[in-house]
Amino acid sequence: MAKMRPAARFYLLYSWSLLLGFICVLSVVYWSYKWHGGFAWDGTLQHFNWHPVLMVTSLVILYGNAIIIYRIPSSQSGSKLPWKILHAGVTLVALLMSVVGLVAVFMFHAQSKIPHLYSLHSWVGLSAVILFACQWLSGFMSFLLPFAPPWFRRLYKPIHVYYGMAIFILSLAASFIGINEKLIFSLNGKNSTSYSLLPPEGQFANVLGMLLMGFGFTVMWILNSVQRQPSVPEHTEDRQPLLEGDD
Numbered sequence: 001m002a003k004m005r006p007a008a009r010f011y012l013l014y015s016w017s018l019l020l021g022f023i024c025v026l027s028v029v030y031w032s033y034k035w036h037g038g039f040a041w042d043g044t045l046q047h048f049n050w051h052p053v054l055m056v057t058s059l060v061i062l063y064g065n066a067i068i069i070y071r072i073p074s075s076q077s078g079s080k081l082p083w084k085i086l087h088a089g090v091t092l093v094a095l096l097m098s099v100v101g102l103v104a105v106f107m108f109h110a111q112s113k114i115p116h117l118y119s120l121h122s123w124v125g126l127s128a129v130i131l132f133a134c135q136w137l138s139g140f141m142s143f144l145l146p147f148a149p150p151w152f153r154r155l156y157k158p159i160h161v162y163y164g165m166a167i168f169i170l171s172l173a174a175s176f177i178g179i180n181e182k183l184i185f186s187l188n189g190k191n192s193t194s195y196s197l198l199p200p201e202g203q204f205a206n207v208l209g210m211l212l213m214g215f216g217f218t219v220m221w222i223l224n225s226v227q228r229q230p231s232v233p234e235h236t237e238d239r240q241p242l243l244e245g246d247d
Helices: 006-036 050-066 081-112 120-143 150-188 200-225 234-238
Strands: none
Touching (some): 050 120, 050 200, 081 120
């Protein structure tokens, strides 16, 4: 059997990650509609439902796709500037969506007189968003503006890559804890059922967690199996910040 080409292997994995991501987002939306009444922006439980949808879509699915942009085969040749702009744009959209998701849960807690930031889920999730904001700002200033010297970009690049993976793992952890927390609160609060009996909602949300795990494994597999190969000398790439254009 002929060995699969690296590009073909990448696109197979990438297609699988896109499919899993799409199913994950649809599953969170379906969960919110089927068992929790849909969506609103009025401080009610339907207001809270925006939180899981926006956080999973932004911090996990969009962010996961953003951090593998530089593994796309066509990014390995030519200028890196368009890919830097695409990476920054996708992560900015994800960051803004995550902020709206935080606003939704804080408004719901305030309306329902629920204490803020008391759970492990909230600590992990807020840490991910804060690190994400710092990561985006430092990456923008280092790689897209013409202020950071080349030696600093070379020094900061592995740090940027490391924290990109760390934030993704934190986001997955927050999602898993949040799914479990939501099931415990919603199911154990009902007289007719219990999470320990694994009713249909519990089964569905558990499957959602496994799908998110599969998406996370696929993204990390891509990052570890498809190495980023710079197609231009490092000093040339370092002279391509956004405001100076391509060389």
